[in-house]
Amino acid sequence: MRAVDVIVKKRDGGILTDEEIRFIVDGYVDGSIPDYQMSAFLMAVYFRGMNFEESSVLTRAMIDSGDTYDLSSLKGPLVDKHSTGGVGDKVSLILAPIAASCGIKVPMMSGRGLGHTGGTLDKLESIPGYTTRLTDAEFIKGLDEVGYCMIGQSERVVPADRKMYALRDVTGTVESIPLITASILSKKFAEGAQALVFDVKCGSGAFMKTIEDAKELAGSLVKTGNELGKRVIAVISDMNNPLGRMVGNFLEVKEAIDCLKGNGPEDLMSLTVRLTGWMLVAGGITPDIEKAEALCREKIVNGAALEKLKENVRYQHGNVEVIANPELGPKAKVLKKISSDKSGFVSKIDAYKVGLASVVLGAGRAKKEDNVLPGVGIELKKKVGERVAEGETLFILHGDDESSIEEARDLVLSAYSFTEGKVPGKGIILKEIVS
Ligand code: URA
Numbered sequence: 001m002r003a004v005d006v007i008v009k010k011r012d013g014g015i016l017t018d019e020e021i022r023f024i025v026d027g028y029v030d031g032s033i034p035d036y037q038m039s040a041f042l043m044a045v046y047f048r049g050m051n052f053e054e055s056s057v058l059t060r061a062m063i064d065s066g067d068t069y070d071l072s073s074l075k076g077p078l079v080d081k082h083s084t085g086g087v088g089d090k091v092s093l094i095l096a097p098i099a100a101s102c103g104i105k106v107p108m109m110s111g112r113g114l115g116h117t118g119g120t121l122d123k124l125e126s127i128p129g130y131t132t133r134l135t136d137a138e139f140i141k142g143l144d145e146v147g148y149c150m151i152g153q154s155e156r157v158v159p160a161d162r163k164m165y166a167l168r169d170v171t172g173t174v175e176s177i178p179l180i181t182a183s184i185l186s187k188k189f190a191e192g193a194q195a196l197v198f199d200v201k202c203g204s205g206a207f208m209k210t211i212e213d214a215k216e217l218a219g220s221l222v223k224t225g226n227e228l229g230k231r232v233i234a235v236i237s238d239m240n241n242p243l244g245r246m247v248g249n250f251l252e253v254k255e256a257i258d259c260l261k262g263n264g265p266e267d268l269m270s271l272t273v274r275l276t277g278w279m280l281v282a283g284g285i286t287p288d289i290e291k292a293e294a295l296c297r298e299k300i301v302n303g304a305a306l307e308k309l310k311e312n313v314r315y316q317h318g319n320v321e322v323i324a325n326p327e328l329g330p331k332a333k334v335l336k337k338i339s340s341d342k343s344g345f346v347s348k349i350d351a352y353k354v355g356l357a358s359v360v361l362g363a364g365r366a367k368k369e370d371n372v373l374p375g376v377g378i379e380l381k382k383k384v385g386e387r388v389a390e391g392e393t394l395f396i397l398h399g400d401d402e403s404s405i406e407e408a409r410d411l412v413l414s415a416y417s418f419t420e421g422k423v424p425g426k427g428i429i430l431k432e433i434v435s
Helices: 003-011 018-030 035-048 052-063 091-101 120-125 136-145 159-171 177-190 211-227 249-260 266-282 289-301 304-315 320-324 351-361 402-415
Strands: 079-083 106-110 148-152 195-202 231-238 334-339 344-349 377-380 393-399 416-419 429-434
Touching: 003 018, 003 035, 018 035, 018 052, 018 159, 035 159, 035 177, 052 159, 052 177, 052 211, 079 091, 079 106, 079 177, 079 266, 091 106, 091 120, 091 148, 091 249, 091 266, 091 289, 091 304, 106 120, 106 136, 120 148, 120 249, 136 148, 136 304, 148 304, 159 177, 177 195, 177 211, 195 211, 195 266, 211 231, 211 429, 231 266, 249 266, 249 304, 249 377, 266 289, 266 429, 289 304, 304 320, 334 402, 351 377, 351 393, 351 402, 393 402, 402 416
Parallel strands: 079 195, 106 148, 195 231
Antiparallel strands: 231 429, 334 393, 344 416, 377 393
16 A cells, blocks of 8 residues: 555545555554655545544544553443633533542543643642642552542553644644544543543634534534444533633632532533533433433532542642642732723623733743743633623732733733623533434
8 A cells, every 4th residue: 555545545535444544544653654645644634524434443543553541440430521622611620520429430631721721730730739640550540549530641642643733733734623533532532431521612712713613523523432432422612701710720720629619600510510410421320411410519519529629639649738728729929900991791701812811921831841830810700791880800810920910911801892781691501412
């Protein structure tokens, strides 16, 4: 077989065989297919697409390029959740302890923040002492004893994706539904999940800006996952406005703790409980979503989910005192309250601009190698739908220096829009695809 023939076949709109797809992936990983041929192949897929059988073969070939976790010794359904990334998205921090307290095993491998979106690993590491670097044995033991573990992606898992993603990034081929699908599913299934729940974010703060694109990605994740014999459920959620009130690493941990104490903001709570509920359904713990949501809420009310968070923090070497008393956690040097010069109702807070402001303050990364500041961020005192009077505090900036605070202030102020009357809310969940 020759790479050029496979490239030409896809360029001309052909359907590739299992052998052809595996030949390309294996050849790229072992170095026999050079970057220029892989680039041409990726561009052909970008323009011609792939059907669900082709994407599932691509996913499988990518999984087979590296190690997979064998979690078969664990008792209990293995279900994970993946979000396509947003602003103020601390759902994983709340969902994992709730799901684990309901009997799900959650093998969660997360990423770091890049661009305007935050990353779960950065949020967790803002808890003093917390480590996301566990050995394979520690990861499996934590899943067994605590019910969930949160780690970074191992270098040995899906090496094909690391190589292909780096190439896609510089060849204009990131925005391809089959390539995104295979990239995400390969990593999630290699980590050992038996079923997956996706939170596909849609709006200004998300990767998918329109509902049409979000539906296409959600449909592709579900159908390709099904082709691989896995149960996959996708929820499309609104990411035009930041999720919850806090944006920034430890500020988001604090808000997650509030949620587990039953005091979380409505948008964040309803999305978290829904996603966790679907994990319980996918894992066979409850027969339907209504019972699942009720069980999740019960675990919050009876304190079991908060206890689970403490167990996990202790297991991953974090300071549990900080969970009991978040005031002991990292803090920014300067707090600046910004008040409104308008009266009315908040009609929109552009998530993209708020995400950029958090990067300016140091909560996120402009480049992959940057360090993040654990205590800085934005506290939104007024959310969409809330009334604001002139002179009232709109948001508080937590920063380490005056110049970043100035820049962030202008960005967040420009993110706010107001109307005279209250605009009816759309709800956080836009669509669900249940397989
Ligand atoms: N996230 C991934 O992991 N892969 C993609 O291709 C896009 C987003």
